[in-house]
Each structure stands twice: as structure tokens, then as C-alpha cells.
Amino acid sequence: MNIIAILCAMPAALATWGVHISRKNILLPQTNSRQFTLMTYNTSSMGLVRYVTDKNKEAAIYNTIAAGSPDILCLQEFYTNDHPDKDHHIQRIRSAGNYPYHYFTCDKTHWESWYYGIALFSRYPVISASAIPCGKSTFGSGSTFLQADVEIKGDTVRIFSVQLTSYMFNSEDYEKMKAPKGSGLVYKMRSTFRARSGQALQLAALIAESPYPAIVCGDFNDTPVSFTYKTISHSMQDAFLKTNAGWGRTLSYLSPSLRIDYILAQSPVNIHSSKVFHPGASEHFPVMACLSLKKN
Numbered sequence: 001m002n003i004i005a006i007l008c009a010m011p012a013a014l015a016t017w018g019v020h021i022s023r024k025n026i027l028l029p030q031t032n033s034r035q036f037t038l039m040t041y042n043t044s045s046m047g048l049v050r051y052v053t054d055k056n057k058e059a060a061i062y063n064t065i066a067a068g069s070p071d072i073l074c075l076q077e078f079y080t081n082d083h084p085d086k087d088h089h090i091q092r093i094r095s096a097g098n099y100p101y102h103y104f105t106c107d108k109t110h111w112e113s114w115y116y117g118i119a120l121f122s123r124y125p126v127i128s129a130s131a132i133p134c135g136k137s138t139f140g141s142g143s144t145f146l147q148a149d150v151e152i153k154g155d156t157v158r159i160f161s162v163q164l165t166s167y168m169f170n171s172e173d174y175e176k177m178k179a180p181k182g183s184g185l186v187y188k189m190r191s192t193f194r195a196r197s198g199q200a201l202q203l204a205a206l207i208a209e210s211p212y213p214a215i216v217c218g219d220f221n222d223t224p225v226s227f228t229y230k231t232i233s234h235s236m237q238d239a240f241l242k243t244n245a246g247w248g249r250t251l252s253y254l255s256p257s258l259r260i261d262y263i264l265a266q267s268p269v270n271i272h273s274s275k276v277f278h279p280g281a282s283e284h285f286p287v288m289a290c291l292s293l294k295k296n
Contacts, residue, residue, distance in 0.1 A: 027068075027275035027288060034292045035272060036124070036152055039070035040217035040263055041286035042163065045079040045116065046089050053087055060279035065097060068277065068288045072150065073097065073121040074161035076219050077141040078104070083113040093121055101150075103129035107143040118146040118161050118218075125151045132206070134199050135165060142166070145203060149212060155293045157269070158210045162203060162218040164228060165196045196222060200231040207232070213268040213293065219261050219284065232264065239263040239274040239289040248276055250285045263289045270294055 030037070041064070047057030065073060073093070080089040094102060103126055105117035118141055120129070131144035146161040200220075207214045216236065222228035224238075240248040240259070250261035261284055265271055274289040 026273060028273035028290060030290060031272075032292070034153055034295070035290055036071040036292065037068070037288060037290050038072040038074065038159075038215065038217065038263060039065070039068050039286055039288040040074045040076070040161065040219075040261060041065070042076040042219040042261060042284035043079075044077050044283045046087065047281075048079050048087075051114075054281070057281040058087075060281035062092075062096070064277050064279040064282070064286055065093070068275075068286070069097065070288055071123045072159065073099065073119075074146070074159070074217050075119045075121075076161065076163040077139070078117060078119040080104070080115050080119075081113050082115075086113065090119065093119075097121060099123055101126040103146065103148055105131035105144045105146050107131070107137070107141060108139075117141055118144065118163065120146055120148050120159065120161055122148075122150055124153075127151055127156065134162075134202055135195055137165070145206070147206070152293065156212045157293065158212040158214045160203065160206065160214065160216045160218075162199075162216065162220070164199050164219065164221050165192055166221040196228050197231075200228040204231050204234065207236070207266075213266045215266075215269060215291070216264040217262065217287075221260055224259060229262070233262075236264040236266055237269070237271055239265065239271045239291075240276070240287065242271045243274045243289075244276070248287075250276060250287060252283050252285065261285070261287050263287050265289075265291060268294050 043061050046061060047054045081087050090102065090104060093099065099121035101122040102120060104119045106115050107117035109115055127149040129148040132147055133143065134145050135143060137143045142163045142165055148159045149156055150159055207216065216232060220228050247257040248259045249257060251258040270292045272290040272292065274287065277286045277288065
């Protein structure tokens, strides 16, 4: 009976646990000119808390980006402000990271100069980019998929940076468990699952239609054993599972094993190594991978 239980649990374990013990959380240096690095990071509005920037959180974000220095940087729950007295993060990141190319979905504008959405910064040319509607979010990130075609050393890849619908639980939600059917936490979970499943199917269709090798990164708000992950990752490589070890936790609370942020790549893309960074003040832990395109 124990053997049957182990066999039944094996697929879930293999989708969750990285087994490359000798390369645990090591981002190997680039060894040839075709390699490039990509980082995905849910920045939780760049440290903005109740419209005031938490300088410790902001510093942790910038220090982590500087430490990784990725060639392509994908930021979800991104916030920027072009008011002279506020934080113009687009300008700061472009300058600090030497990113001549960028694209910002700008899913939400507040008070004329407060902008929220998903951002991509690149040291390689962005040939084209667009924000593809995928739902409705009041939090400024998660209303669109960022799609960008990036030319890397003579080849083109299509990058999708996404943040899928979150449950967005709060302290009152657990009290609603006692509410009548249709108004409690279970109803909220069902509604969120339905919305996120639809986004996963939409994203999978976009991947299948891509004329270029696809890379998907971002915050799926779901685990490796979920319908969401399985739908999106079909026929794709998971950078963490491919090269790393352990749980690969990317959320700083709720569970020590919760991995909800991913870098996935289609098989024409080689995955050489990956790393999960652990900035102390961040809610999400960024993931970075060293990649390359296979030679024809």
C-alpha cells in the first residue's frame, strides 16, 4: 500500500522538487557568446505601501536586480511615477541596468502620474511588443499579458511576462467561511480558479501560435501541480526543474515550499542554469536563468 501511495505521489513530487543536487541554486557564468540571462520578479509595486515607498523594500529590489544584472528583466506588479517628486522607476532601471529597450503595459493609471502594470527591460532590441488583454484586475497588474519579440544575437524569441489572477485573500476572507453559500471564501476561490484557468488556456494558445521560440515567465499564482501550471508548461521546460534542486520557494510567506513564479522555455531554447534570489524585504523571490538558442 505504501508503494502504491509513493507511486501515485511521484508525478507531483517530480513537478515540484528539483533534483539537481550538485547544482543547487547556482547561476553558472556564461560560457559562450550565444548565452543570455533573464530574470522574472514580482516587485509588489516596487515597495509602494499605501502610496508611500518603503525604502527598505525598494532598496532590496534594486540591489537584487543589480546583483543579477540580467540581460532581460521582466517585472510584474510594477509601479512607476513620472511626477518630479515621485519614483520614476522606468528611468532609474533603464539607467542603472543599461537597458536601452523597454516596454510597459501600463494596465492602470492613478492620479494622472501613478502607473501600474508589467514591465520588460532589455539589452537586446525589442522588435515589437504589445499588451494582450486577459481579464480584469483592480491592482494594476494581471489585466494583460506582456508579449515581446526580442532579437538576440541574430535570432528572435517571443517572451511572455505574466501575472495571473490571485486569490488576494485578506483577514476578512476567513470569517466569510461562515457566510451563506455563494458569498464566502469558497465562492471566491472558485471564481478565481475559473478566471485563472481561462488565462492559462489563453496563454497556452498564444504560445502554440508563436512564430518564434517562446519563453514564459512570471507569477502564475499557482503551484506546479495545478491545472494552471500543467496547461501553460505543456511541451515546455521549467528552468528550475531543469537545473536546480529543492523546493525553489518563490513566496516569502504562507508556506516554505510555495513555488508560484516560473521561467519556462520551449525546447529550441537551452537552459544552462538558474537561481532563486532571496532579498530579505521582498514578498516574492525573483528567478533568473541563463539561456541560449540552439544553433541551426
